[in-house]
Amino acid sequence: MADLSVKIGSLELKNPVMTASGTFGYGKEFEDFINLEELGGIIVKGTTLNHREGNAYPRMVETPSGMLNCVGLQNKGVDYFCNHIYPEIKDINTNIIVNVSGSTVEDYVATAERINELEKIPAIELNISCPNVKSGGMAFGVTNEGASEVVKAVRKVYKKTLIVKLSPNVTDIAGIAKAVEASGADSVSLINTLMGMVIDIEKQEPMLSINTGGLSGPAIRPVAVRMVWQVAKSVKIPVVGLGGIMNAHDAIEFFMAGASAIEIGTANFIDPAVTIKVKKGINDWLDSHGCKSILDIVGSLKDN
Amino acid sequence: MKKYILDLKVVENSSPHPRYCLLKLTHNSELPEMLPGQFAEIRIDGSKNTFLRRPISINYVDYERNEVWFLVAKVGEGTKTLAEIQSGRTVNVILPLGNGFTPLSSPKQKILLVGGGVGIAPLLYYGKCLNDLGAKPTFLLGAKRACDLLELDYFHELGTVYTTTEDGSMGEKGFVTQHSILNQIRFDRISACGPKPMMVSVARFAKTAGIECEVSLENKMACGVGACLCCVENTTEGHKCVCKDGPVFNINDLLWQI
Numbered sequence: 001m002a003d004l005s006v007k008i009g010s011l012e013l014k015n016p017v018m019t020a021s022g023t024f025g026y027g028k029e030f031e032d033f034i035n036l037e038e039l040g041g042i043i044v045k046g047t048t049l050n051h052r053e054g055n056a057y058p059r060m061v062e063t064p065s066g067m068l069n070c071v072g073l074q075n076k077g078v079d080y081f082c083n084h085i086y087p088e089i090k091d092i093n094t095n096i097i098v099n100v101s102g103s104t105v106e107d108y109v110a111t112a113e114r115i116n117e118l119e120k121i122p123a124i125e126l127n128i129s130c131p132n133v134k135s136g137g138m139a140f141g142v143t144n145e146g147a148s149e150v151v152k153a154v155r156k157v158y159k160k161t162l163i164v165k166l167s168p169n170v171t172d173i174a175g176i177a178k179a180v181e182a183s184g185a186d187s188v189s190l191i192n193t194l195m196g197m198v199i200d201i202e203k204q205e206p207m208l209s210i211n212t213g214g215l216s217g218p219a220i221r222p223v224a225v226r227m228v229w230q231v232a233k234s235v236k237i238p239v240v241g242l243g244g245i246m247n248a249h250d251a252i253e254f255f256m257a258g259a260s261a262i263e264i265g266t267a268n269f270i271d272p273a274v275t276i277k278v279k280k281g282i283n284d285w286l287d288s289h290g291c292k293s294i295l296d297i298v299g300s301l302k303d304n
Numbered sequence: 305m306k307k308y309i310l311d312l313k314v315v316e317n318s319s320p321h322p323r324y325c326l327l328k329l330t331h332n333s334e335l336p337e338m339l340p341g342q343f344a345e346i347r348i349d350g351s352k353n354t355f356l357r358r359p360i361s362i363n364y365v366d367y368e369r370n371e372v373w374f375l376v377a378k379v380g381e382g383t384k385t386l387a388e389i390q391s392g393r394t395v396n397v398i399l400p401l402g403n404g405f406t407p408l409s410s411p412k413q414k415i416l417l418v419g420g421g422v423g424i425a426p427l428l429y430y431g432k433c434l435n436d437l438g439a440k441p442t443f444l445l446g447a448k449r450a451c452d453l454l455e456l457d458y459f460h461e462l463g464t465v466y467t468t469t470e471d472g473s474m475g476e477k478g479f480v481t482q483h484s485i486l487n488q489i490r491f492d493r494i495s496a497c498g499p500k501p502m503m504v505s506v507a508r509f510a511k512t513a514g515i516e517c518e519v520s521l522e523n524k525m526a527c528g529v530g531a532c533l534c535c536v537e538n539t540t541e542g543h544k545c546v547c548k549d550g551p552v553f554n555i556n557d558l559l560w561q562i
Binding site for chain 2: 022023024025028030031033045048057058059060061062063064065066067069071074209217266268269270271272273
């Protein structure tokens with residue numbers, strides 16, 4: 001049995017397997033299928049200052065080895081989260097991490113301040129990479145200046161572990177990661193979805209209500225592994241890797257590329273118990289390769 | 305209700321119609337309780353362009369034989385692959401999902417179950433459960449042609465059956481909402497499943513007549529458990545997930561233009 005524990009800033013994970021925001025609800029949706037306490041962390045649905053209805057239906061279209069979505073951060077707002085959802089999930093014995101999003105810097109700050117008050121939330125994942133909202137979201141994550149501005153502002157009010165979720169829809173993701181690191185982030189997670197589009201050729205219309213959506217699933221995995229590899233070489237803070245992980249093999253690619261922990265997203269839709277299988281598979285691989293700790297393979301890649 | 309991920313074994317996979325397959329599955333231990341109107345997310349193996357599971361209504365549950373049936377319309381590559389699975393193979397299924405039809409307040413209530421096309425699927429099990437409670441449902445089933453009306457023998461065992469076909473080859477000619485039975489019997493409740501224009505039309509009739517009405521929706525979905533928020537329907541309380549808050553909705557809760 002290898003040691004699977006890792007640290008992300010001051011956040012201690014019993015194992016490096018977390019769930020990606022927007023794919024796992026608030027955890028409770030999956031409690032019939034797995035023991036939630038076996039997870040390293042649960043990153044809950046994107047939370048904004050105010051209630052958001054999200055985008056109109058249709059919001060999803062299946063693609064080769066993946067799917068596009070344009071949900072648009074539907075959630076009931078941070079007060080509802082604090083008053084109604086937090087009490088239901090706070091005693092689950094794992095790290096409950098809140099994904100925080102907003103339209104303005106002030107929104108992000110106000111939401112992060114509220115979450116900072118919650119004793120059993122040890123970290124937030126700052127979402128500067130949602131491609132499905134008109135203002136804010138990804139707009140902050142595609143320039144060094146925008147990313148720095150929002151991270152600096154949130155850092156001032158948020159005292160616990162601050163993970164910043166990066167967008168792949170940029171020219172130089174390592175540059176953004178460095179800007180985020182310099183602005184006080186404890187960690188970066190990547191990648192959020194890649195913007196994509198599918199067309200109904202009979203109707204000559206896009207398949208999604210807002211025309212474009214975010215691509216997720218194994219279709220994006222090689223892009224994600226490449227970006228994790230580039231970012232991990234460029235920053236000193238720990239990197240959380242995600243993007244199309246379906247099994248332990250996929251997860252191990254991310255560790256070798258430099259990720260200290262991983263998130264599983266779209267795979268939860270095909271197998272709601274996949275997270276636990278990935279955790280076990282990582283352990284089995286480490287055991288069979290004589291590794292005592294997951295740290296033995298973090299960034300172990302020998303570049304050509 | 306607790307949800308399960310099960311590897312079910314194919315007992316029989318028949319093709320009662322060129323566009324449909326009837327998949328009968330069993331399990332090596334007792335199948336969980338399922339309510340009429342609930343559905344399953346079926347994993348499609350061996351179809352290279354199918355990534356997500358397919359949500360399919362529970363057509364029937366035979367607890368004596370320990371079988372669950374799915375009547376599947378062969379719409380795309382995923383459902384066509386499902387239609388080709390041989391007996392003895394296993395199919396990975398998550399069930400039961402969603403909320404079923406609302407129970408009757410009394411078995412004496414007169415209930416009409418309206419189905420169109422493959423939308424008849426959940427009504428068979430619903431009819432069976434109503435029978436078990438001592439209620440006798442009336443079925444109104446519509447299709448394009450007589451040969452498109454499926455499982456009629458089973459429906460006849462459970463209640464009175466009326467049919468409409470667009471070409472007049474069986475029952476009354478036209479759409480379900482044009483059937484004369486709607487003017488002859490005053491029903492207490494109507495439950496409908498079928499193409500959206502049919503359900504809107506049924507909802508309009510029910511609303512005008514002041515009859516309680518439920519419809520079963522089939523918005524495109526990914527997770528099936530209320531996590532991804534993709535399959536939302538506009539309701540009086542905002543966006544609701546068809547998978548978790550439905551698939552059955554009271555028409556008064558929907559924002560349909562009726």
